[in-house]
Amino acid sequence: MNKILEVENLVFKYEKESEVNQLNGVSFSVTRGEWVSIIGQNGSGKSTTARLIDGLFEEFKGTVKIDGEVLTADNVWQLRQKIGMVFQNPDNQFVGATVEDDVAFGMENQGIPREEMIQRVDEALAAVNMLDFKTREPARLSGGQKQRVAVAGIIALRPEIIILDESTSMLDPTGRAEIMRVIHEIKDRYHLTVLSITHDLDEAAGSDRILVMRAGEIIKEAAPSDLFATRENMVEMGLDMPFTSNLMNDLRASGFVLPERYLTEDELVDFLAKNLNK
Template sequence: MTNIIEVKHVSYKYDQEDEHYTLNDVSFHVKQGEWLSIIGHNGSGKSTTVRLIDGLLEAESGEIIISGDVLTPENVWEKRRQIGMVFQNPDNQFVGATVEDDVAFGLENQGVPLEEMQQRVQEALELVGMLDFKKREPARLSGGQKQRVAIAGVVALRPNIIILDEATSMLDPEGRLELIRIVKDIKEKHQITVISITHDLDEVALSDRVMVMKKGQIESISGPADLFMREDLKDLGLDQPFTVTLVQQLREKGLELPSRYFTEEELEETLWALLSNK
């Protein structure tokens, strides 16, 4: 897979008179069709990183390359068309009187012809399970429904990259899981690249790689399984997965289980095999 995003030695600070850099010499890449989760405490540089990628902020030094082109003030609007962002609070993104008006808003700005616009709105709402709500006022929707509409508005624009900036943090556990499954289905169906800033274990578990940020720098990049085996997860703002805790307890009871991360399905199959052989 080719790299759709390359961040090379990027530094940034909000206050030019401040000696402290919000991001300090950050370098990483994201492959086409990959899901990269970014985790870390508040102030670690997560949101600043994605705002630099989307061109909402301009790096003080370094390069950001999107689809082979260096991001510049001259091409920032063109590159933004390739990126869709979903924020923590969907109410801040609503502009239409109805759900379908809201999803169509970005398409109108891009001058998409009416017939194509209607088709894209229909497809996007169907994809997120909100077609029956297209005539509703966004303000009357639940939090999870609002986030689905926000994602539909992004998907209708057909971006190559979707950035979720703590987009599931205001939802209950069931709503979060439902939303990230929708994003996963969209990613796989359209080969979209996903970057998510999150503290949610289920969201991290679905990603291909996880980047840990600390004090404006990259602390580590690994697969979710390797991350979940770390003993300092609480220091990173993550809970320990249920299966990791359970495996530790089972080992203490004398069960011989490999020292690795298990999904719930894998652990169930492993325990069944172990007990069947006794």
């Protein structure tokens, strides 16, 4: 398999004198084109792991390999160009006076020629359905629109990996679902690899694979269908069940015959639509 990201035995603490590690030997890999979600309770080390991968923290033990190359202080700026990170609050990423200025900002720093930059801005905004807003001030956009612009600014840089760091947590359910739909489309269109840091289990259910973190360690790695199969496993890991799992349990209690395996929201809707019409 072609591994684009390899994390080996990461150990990290925020204060050198502290006896408590934020990460305790975190190891995992991500295959090119894969969508991997990291879930866990607050303080489990999810976002810390993402920031180490993006080179935002320097003092750590262990190894981060991006596209086969070990991340070091000497090559961090070069390797960071392979990664685009979308944060929780899009306002923290805005620097331009208009939407198009903001999307162009990162490319200006990379010295992209102006004609190519203009083309990439339009392509990126079109990909997130925000082309009609390119002359607007970012501050006047809705939360979902701001997050779309933040995503556009990342994909305009043509990274190979996108890291979503709780990037939908400030949106309402409709806005969250729309952003995830857009990112799934962009992933397929540009053949991207996605690493999603999230507490939203329904969002994580759309992943290829899920890593569960607790107290700075990865305690479980599984496909969503396996991870969400039983309530006992989730409770044992200190997690809630996804909405779809709870709904399936309620439907079974009401007499509906459903598959024993976990179904995503779309799969459950399709199953009910087909069987209720019989």
